[in-house]
Amino acid sequence: MGAAVEATATRQAYGDALLALGQEHDDVVSLDADLSVSTQAAKFGKEFPERFFNVGAAEANMMSIACGLAATGKVPYCSTFAIFAAGRAYDQVRLGIAHNELKVRIGASHGGVSLGEDGASHQMIEDIALMRAMPRMQVIVPADYNQAYRAVLHSYENDEPMYLRFGRPATPVVYEEIPETLNSVDVLREGGDITLVATGHMVWRALEAAEALEREDGIEAEVLNVAIIKPIDSQAIIESLAKTGVAVTAEEHRVVGGLADAVRAVTAEQHPVPVFAVGMGDEFGVSGTGEACMEPFGLTSRGIAARAREALVLKPIVSHPPLHGPEWT
Amino acid sequence: MQHLRPVPDPKPPPVPIEGDLATIRELERWATVLRMDCVRMLAVAKSGHLDSSLSAADVVTALYHRVLRHDPSRPDWPERDRFVLSKGHAAPIQYAALARYGYFPLEDLMGLRKIGAQLQGHPDMNRTPGVEVSTGSLGQGLSMSLGIALALHLDGDGDARVWCLLSDGDCQEGQTWEAATAAPHFADRGGARITAVVDYNHLQTDGTTEEVMDIGDMRAKFESFGWDTVEIDGHDMAAIVDALERSRTVERPAAIVCQTKKGRGVSSMEGRFGFHGKPPSPEQAEEALTELEHLFAAQTEALETATGEFAAVPSRDRGSD
Numbered sequence: 001m002g003a004a005v006e007a008t009a010t011r012q013a014y015g016d017a018l019l020a021l022g023q024e025h026d027d028v029v030s031l032d033a034d035l036s037v038s039t040q041a042a043k044f045g046k047e048f049p050e051r052f053f054n055v056g057a058a059e060a061n062m063m064s065i066a067c068g069l070a071a072t073g074k075v076p077y078c079s080t081f082a083i084f085a086a087g088r089a090y091d092q093v094r095l096g097i098a099h100n101e102l103k104v105r106i107g108a109s110h111g112g113v114s115l116g117e118d119g120a121s122h123q124m125i126e127d128i129a130l131m132r133a134m135p136r137m138q139v140i141v142p143a144d145y146n147q148a149y150r151a152v153l154h155s156y157e158n159d160e161p162m163y164l165r166f167g168r169p170a171t172p173v174v175y176e177e178i179p180e181t182l183n184s185v186d187v188l189r190e191g192g193d194i195t196l197v198a199t200g201h202m203v204w205r206a207l208e209a210a211e212a213l214e215r216e217d218g219i220e221a222e223v224l225n226v227a228i229i230k231p232i233d234s235q236a237i238i239e240s241l242a243k244t245g246v247a248v249t250a251e252e253h254r255v256v257g258g259l260a261d262a263v264r265a266v267t268a269e270q271h272p273v274p275v276f277a278v279g280m281g282d283e284f285g286v287s288g289t290g291e292a293c294m295e296p297f298g299l300t301s302r303g304i305a306a307r308a309r310e311a312l313v314l315k316p317i318v319s320h321p322p323l324h325g326p327e328w329t
Numbered sequence: 330m331q332h333l334r335p336v337p338d339p340k341p342p343p344v345p346i347e348g349d350l351a352t353i354r355e356l357e358r359w360a361t362v363l364r365m366d367c368v369r370m371l372a373v374a375k376s377g378h379l380d381s382s383l384s385a386a387d388v389v390t391a392l393y394h395r396v397l398r399h400d401p402s403r404p405d406w407p408e409r410d411r412f413v414l415s416k417g418h419a420a421p422i423q424y425a426a427l428a429r430y431g432y433f434p435l436e437d438l439m440g441l442r443k444i445g446a447q448l449q450g451h452p453d454m455n456r457t458p459g460v461e462v463s464t465g466s467l468g469q470g471l472s473m474s475l476g477i478a479l480a481l482h483l484d485g486d487g488d489a490r491v492w493c494l495l496s497d498g499d500c501q502e503g504q505t506w507e508a509a510t511a512a513p514h515f516a517d518r519g520g521a522r523i524t525a526v527v528d529y530n531h532l533q534t535d536g537t538t539e540e541v542m543d544i545g546d547m548r549a550k551f552e553s554f555g556w557d558t559v560e561i562d563g564h565d566m567a568a569i570v571d572a573l574e575r576s577r578t579v580e581r582p583a584a585i586v587c588q589t590k591k592g593r594g595v596s597s598m599e600g601r602f603g604f605h606g607k608p609p610s611p612e613q614a615e616e617a618l619t620e621l622e623h624l625f626a627a628q629t630e631a632l633e634t635a636t637g638e639f640a641a642v643p644s645r646d647r648g649s650d
Contacts, residue, residue, distance in 0.1 A: 029483070053479065053515070061507035064469045068476020071454065071462050072411075074483065076476075092504070095466045096473060100454055 003177045004145035007170040010200075011109040013145045014166050015040020017152030018077055018107070022048050025156065031066055031078045033059045038168075039079035039109040059084040060092045066104045067096030075103050075156065081115075082108035082165055086127035090134075098137045098161050105155045111141070111165040112252030113285035113293040114201055123285035123293070129257020131163040132230045139230040140182070141165045141251075143203035146175040147182070147227055154182035165200065167252075169290040172204045174225065184226065184233035187240065191220035194308050194315075195240045195247040199226045199259045201299075202250035202278070208301035213308055221308060229259055234266040241267060246315040247275045248307045252299055255279035276311045278304050336365040336618075337625055338435070351394045353567045354635065358628040359429075360390040360566070364594045365621045366425035366438060372614035374442040377450065380592035380604040382422035384530040385494060387564050388573075388587055389419075392492055393426040396573045401431045404458045408487045411461045411477050415470020415505075416496035416528060417451035418606070424448050424457070432459040468502025471495060474523050475512050482519030490577060495527045497538045500547060506554070512582040513555030524576040525556070525584045528563060530591040534605045551584035563587025594621060 004013075021028045022044050029051045036042040036054060045052035055062045059080050066076035078085070085108040086093070097104045113123045131139045138160050142148035148166060155162050174188065188203070189210050198206035203225045210221035222240050226232065241247055247267070251259040260277035267273055280297050287293075294300055298307070339362065351359065364386045371379040393399070397410045414423050421441060428435045433447065440446030447456045451465025462473045474493040481489050499505050512520040527547050535541050544550075548560040557579040561568040569587070576583035591605075592598030595617040598609075609617060 029480075050518075051483065053518075055507075055511055058504075058507035058511065060469075060504045061472045061475075061511055064472030064504065064508070065476035065479065065511070067462060067469075068413075068473040068478070069480045070476075071473070072477045072480030072484070074480050091466055092469055092472075095463060096469060100463050 004173055007172045008145035009168060009170050010142055010145060010148035010166040011038070011040050011168060013142070013148030014079065014107050014109065014152055014164070015043040017149045019043045019047060021152065021156050022051065025075070027073060027075050028156065029053065029069055029074045029076050031055060031062050031076055033057055033062050033080040033084065035080050035109070038081070039107060041077070041079040041107070059089040063089040063092035064096045067092075067100060067102060070097070070102035070104045071100065075105070077105045077107055079107035079109060081122060082111040082124035082127045083122050086124060086130045086163065090130060093137070094134055098134050101136055102161060103159050104161055106163045107166065108163060109166045110168045112167060112201060113280070113297065113299070114252060114290040115168040116290035116293050117287050119287035120284040125252070125280045125285065126254050126257065127163070127165060128229060128251070128253050128259065129261070132257060132262065136161055137230070138162045138228065139165075140228050141200040142227050143198075143200060143225050144171050144174040146173065146178045150179045150182045151227065167201050169201070171201055174204050174207065182227060184228035184231065185236035186225045186227070187222065187236070188225050189221070189223040191222040192243055193220045194312055195222045195224060195244045196250065196304060196308065197224045197226060197237065197247050197259065197263050198250040198304075199229060201252050202304070205299070205301040206250050206304055209304035209308065212301065212305045217309070219308070219312065226259060226262070229262050232262050232266065234270060237263060237266050238271045241271055241273050245273050246311050247273065248278060248304060248311050249275060250278040250299075250304050252294070253279055255281065274311065274314060276307050278307050336369055337362060337622075353570065354628065354632050356390055356394055356570070357566045358625060358632060359394050360386045361594065361621055361625045361628060363390055363422060363425040363429065365618055365625070366428070367421045368595070368609060368614050368617045368621065370421050370425070370438050370441045371608040372611060373439050375608050376442050377421055377608055378418040378606050379421070379609055380532070380598050381416065381419045381496065381530070383593045383595060383598070384563070384589040384591045385416070385419050385422050385528045386593065387566055388494065388526055388528060388569055389422045389426050391566060391569045391573055393430060395570055397492065398489070401459070404432060407484070408489050410489055411474070411491045413461055413470045413474045413477070413491065413493045414452055414464055415474075415493055415499045416467070417464035417470070419494070419496070419528075420448070420450065420452050423452060423460070427457070427459040433457070467496065467498045468504040470499065471505050471508035471512070471525060474525070475508050475515065475520060478512075478519040478522040479515060480519070481522060489522070491523050492573075493523060493525045495525055497529060497531065497544060498533055500527060500544045501542050509551065509554040509556065516581055520582050521580055523582045524573065525551070525582065526573075527584065527586045528589050529586055530589040532591040532600075532602055532605065536602060547586045551586065555581065556584040557581045558584040558586065560586040560588065563589035564593055594624070596620060
C-alpha cells in the first residue's frame, strides 16, 4: 500500500498497516468487537483468520483477552470505537495492559465528534485525557493517513503499551509520503508570531488557519503537529514558543486533559507563556454530518484563526521573556 | 511476630512433571501447611484476605502439588500449564504454594503487603515469579485465561492448559460471562484448554451472596453457556483431584463448581460472615495455628500408618466425577 495522495481516513491506515504487519510478523494478532469493517481490522481478519479474534460486542473481554495473548508472547492489536476502548474497557486496559507493561496496541477508531451522525453516545472526547492519565500508557494521535500508517508500524517496533486514536472521516493529506519515523512533534510550517499546536484532525485545519492568518493579517504562524501526545517532546514545543511567545492548541477533544493540558504542563513548568485552547468545553457533541459536528465547537480552521487573533491581542499583556533565555533560542 | 509458632516444613512433594504424584492424604496435609502459611502471613502483614485464601486452599494445593505441569526452576518454560488467580485477593494462598515449591524463598512470605516486597496485595506478574498475569480487579481473570489459551493454541500442538480460579464476586461481574460466552465459541482455537474453578464460598464483603446478589446455580449457568461442568465439594481432595484431572480430557472448556466454606480449617472463621479482608489478631492467629497444627499432626499420623495403601491407589485411576 502506497502513500495516500487524496483525503483518506486515518482508520484506513490502521487497516492497511495492520495487514502489512501481519504479513511480516507471525506474532501479530488482531482483536475486534464487532466493528471490524468500521475499524478496518477486517482486512487483517480476511487474510489471517487464524490470528483474528472477533469477540462480539464485549470490549472489556477483548482487552483482557489481549492481556493474556500478550503475556504469552503475541502482539495484540485491539480495535473498536474510541468510546468503548477508552471508556467501557478502562479498568481492563489499566490493570491488564498498562500495569503489566504489555505490548498491546489499542486501535481506537472514530475518535472525536467528527464521526458525526451517531451523536454524543458515540463521540469520544475525553479518551486522550483518560489515556494520558493512565500510568505507562503512550498516546498517539496521527494527523493523516500517511502518518497513521507510520504510527502503526512504529507501534510494532516499540514495546510500551500504546493507545492510538484514529478517525472516521476522510482527512486531507498533510504528509505527502509515509514519513520515515513517527515523531512526537513535527514542525509543519515555520513562523515567528504565534505557534499553533494541533493534533489529529485539527492539524490540516491548523495549516489552513495559518495560511488564512498570513493572507488576511500578515501573521506568521508556526504549526506543530503533535502525534505522540504522551510522552510529549517538550523541548520541541519550548523551542517554538521561545520564538513566538504564545500558542493556540487545537484538538477534537475536551480541553481538559488533552493536548491543551499536555502543552500547558510543559510551558507552566519550563517556559511560562500563554497557551490558548481550541477544543471541547464542558459539553457533549451532537448528531450531524462529521463536518457539521465540528462547527458548533469552533473545531474549524476559522475557529483556530479566530483564537489566534485573540491570543495575539493578549500576547503583549500576558507574555514575558523566556525564563531560560538563549538556551532555547 | 516471633511469638507465633512456626509452621511445619515438610519436604516438598516432587514437581508434578517428574512423575511421582502426591497422594490424596499427602495433598490434604499440604493444604494444612498452606493454610498455616496464610495465617502467619496475614498475621504479620496485618492486612489481607485470610478467609478467601482458606476457602481456596484445597483447590490450590491440588493444582500446584499434583495437577499443574510446572517447574519452579523454569518459571518461563513455554509448555507449562498456566494458573490465573482471578480472585486475586486470595493471593496469599498462591504465594504460599509458590514459596513451598521454591519459586522464591519461604521467608519472603512474611514480606506480604509490605513496602518494597515482591509480594503485592494482589498478584503482580512483573514482581512475583510464578504469577502469569496481574489480577485483583474482579471479573478479568477468565478473559485473561482465554487470551493465554488462544496464544498457546497459536503456538502449536502442545497441550498446556490454563487453570483459572474464580470467586463468587468474579461471577457477579458481567465480564466473566463475556468470557464464559467466548471460550466455547473459541473452543477449537484454544478455548477448550481452559479449566475454570469456581470457589463458591457464598460469602462476600457485605454479606452472603444470597443476600447481596444471588448468583444461583453456578453449575447450570456454566453448563448453559456451553461448558463441560461438574459440581463438587471443594474441600474433598479426592473429588477435587478427580475433577481437575478429568477436565484435561474434555473437548470443551471445563468448569468445576466447588462448594466451599470461607475460612475453611479455622473453626472460629469457617462459614462465618464478617472476616472478609480482615486479618487475624495475634490471638486469633495463635488459635488458628493451634487448631491447624493439631490437624497437621493427625494427618501426619494417618500418613505414616497408611502411606502404602494410599500410594498404591493414585486418585487418577479412579472413575471420573
